[in-house]
Amino acid sequence: MEKRALKLSVNGQEYEVFIHPKTLLVEVIRDHLGFTGTKRGCETVSCGACTVLVNGASVKSCSVLAVQVEGMEVTTVEGLEQDGKLSPIQKAFLDNGSYQCGFCTPGMLMSATAFLKENEGREVTEHEIREGIEGNICRCTGYNSIVRAIDAVAKGTYKEE
Amino acid sequence: MINDFNYLKPGSVKEAFEMYAEHDDCKVICGGQSLLIVMRQGMVAPEYLLDIKGLDELRYIKYDEKDGLRIGATTTHREIEKSPIIQEKYPVLSLMETKLASIQTRNWGTIGGNLAHADPAGDPAPVLIALNANIKVGGKNGERTMPLEDFFKDYFETALEKGELVLEVHVPVPPAKTSVAYQKFNLLDSDMGIVAVAASITLNGDDTCKDARIVLGNAAPIPKRVKNAEELLKGKKFDEKLFEEVGRISYEESEPVADIHASEEHRRHLLSVLTKRMIKKAWEQARAVA
Numbered sequence: 001m002e003k004r005a006l007k008l009s010v011n012g013q014e015y016e017v018f019i020h021p022k023t024l025l026v027e028v029i030r031d032h033l034g035f036t037g038t039k040r041g042c043e044t045v046s047c048g049a050c051t052v053l054v055n056g057a058s059v060k061s062c063s064v065l066a067v068q069v070e071g072m073e074v075t076t077v078e079g080l081e082q083d084g085k086l087s088p089i090q091k092a093f094l095d096n097g098s099y100q101c102g103f104c105t106p107g108m109l110m111s112a113t114a115f116l117k118e119n120e121g122r123e124v125t126e127h128e129i130r131e132g133i134e135g136n137i138c139r140c141t142g143y144n145s146i147v148r149a150i151d152a153v154a155k156g157t158y159k160e161e
Numbered sequence: 162m163i164n165d166f167n168y169l170k171p172g173s174v175k176e177a178f179e180m181y182a183e184h185d186d187c188k189v190i191c192g193g194q195s196l197l198i199v200m201r202q203g204m205v206a207p208e209y210l211l212d213i214k215g216l217d218e219l220r221y222i223k224y225d226e227k228d229g230l231r232i233g234a235t236t237t238h239r240e241i242e243k244s245p246i247i248q249e250k251y252p253v254l255s256l257m258e259t260k261l262a263s264i265q266t267r268n269w270g271t272i273g274g275n276l277a278h279a280d281p282a283g284d285p286a287p288v289l290i291a292l293n294a295n296i297k298v299g300g301k302n303g304e305r306t307m308p309l310e311d312f313f314k315d316y317f318e319t320a321l322e323k324g325e326l327v328l329e330v331h332v333p334v335p336p337a338k339t340s341v342a343y344q345k346f347n348l349l350d351s352d353m354g355i356v357a358v359a360a361s362i363t364l365n366g367d368d369t370c371k372d373a374r375i376v377l378g379n380a381a382p383i384p385k386r387v388k389n390a391e392e393l394l395k396g397k398k399f400d401e402k403l404f405e406e407v408g409r410i411s412y413e414e415s416e417p418v419a420d421i422h423a424s425e426e427h428r429r430h431l432l433s434v435l436t437k438r439m440i441k442k443a444w445e446q447a448r449a450v451a
Contacts, residue, residue: 021168135263
């Protein structure tokens with residue numbers, strides 16, 4: 001029950017927080033560090049709104065104990081922009097209208113980012129894109145526009161200028 | 162609301178054994194993809210939580226042509242799914258993993274945690290039992306190995322004694338002309354199976370059935386072998402009427418419960434259909450392998 005110090009890196013910045021061991025990663029990200037882009041949705045590992053990257057791999061931060069990411073590199077949606085500019089997938093989401101209420105968007109962006117990184121340099125099918133976001137639920141039924149946005153980035157439409 | 166627990170983080174397997182032996186009312190967490198859900202619901206509220214996620218000595222996939230496959234307990238589902246050697250030698254295991262929950266869960270959840278949780282709807286157990294896998298467990302007083310099908314005792318209950326951890330899954334080299342097929346029935350790929358069937362078929366040189374293993378998932382308190390059906394297949398030729406009969410045995414011998422997803426009758430029906438299909442599929446695949 002004793003609080004303990006936890007060191008982790010979020011979006012390239014080192015942090016040290018003092019937490020109860022039962023604290024979830026999403027709580028550290030939102031409540032301790034203030035990165036409220038990451039959403040708390042179902043809190044049962046179902047909806048994917050809380051998706052962040054840990055050492056580059058997507059996880060649902062509502063169901064990871066924060067103490068387990070000691071010393072690891074966490075990326076949240078706030079970490080996607082590059083030098084003050086939106087990342088290709090963020091631009092593609094804007095251009096394709098890939099959101100309605102926006103609640104699933106941060107999680108979708110993180111799953112899409114992991115998917116694009118994993119498949120860099122190879123052609124992907126629509127089916128593969130859909131599998132890449134299988135862990136993220138959108139209740140405004142915006143999947144088609146999300147798939148189009150990911151497809152556009154995969155095809156190189158948003159190559160760095 | 163997760164209860165206040167004392168957090169134990171061993172630096173080695175040996176230290177984990179000692180810590181686990183010393184603390185009563187202690188639960189083990191690895192990826193926690195199942196455990197944290199039941200802890201949040203208040204169904205599990207241990208005084209101590211032993212975190213073995215960081216034990217990389219249990220995180221490995223080893224293959225040897227004589228010994229077969231060995232997977233350490235803290236290996237993630239995603240590592241199994243993406244392993245080239247598993248894709249080549251045990252494709253059914255990799256395919257099963259691609260349909261296990263979501264990518265995020267597979268990135269963090271582990272094979273040891275999945276088996277120790279012993280949810281009858283879990284995906285790996287039926288496939289591994291069809292593959293004749295063994296499980297190695299151990300604690301301060303030593304290690305022991307048992308067939309995986311003997312590991313499951315009841316809903317969420319296993320043969321683990323106090324102070325024992327799951328250490329490794331061992332999958333032997335399959336006999337010649339053997340193939341395993343697995344399918345679960347669900348509405349979304351990433352859901353747990355409403356029911357599932359794994360079937361392993363080994364053929365003789367003359368294409369008759371030498372050996373069969375049929376395992377039903379989410380059809381009983383534990384993954385269920387259908388031994389009467391297996392016996393019926395032995396020595397027989399490929400025969401769709403026979404597969405119908407085998408499906409009927411699955412229907413009769415399963416003990417599914419009704420829930421929000423499906424009635425008992427519907428589950429039995431699905432089990433009979435999937436049994437028939439998986440035997441046929443495994444049989445056809447076995448013909449093609451050396």
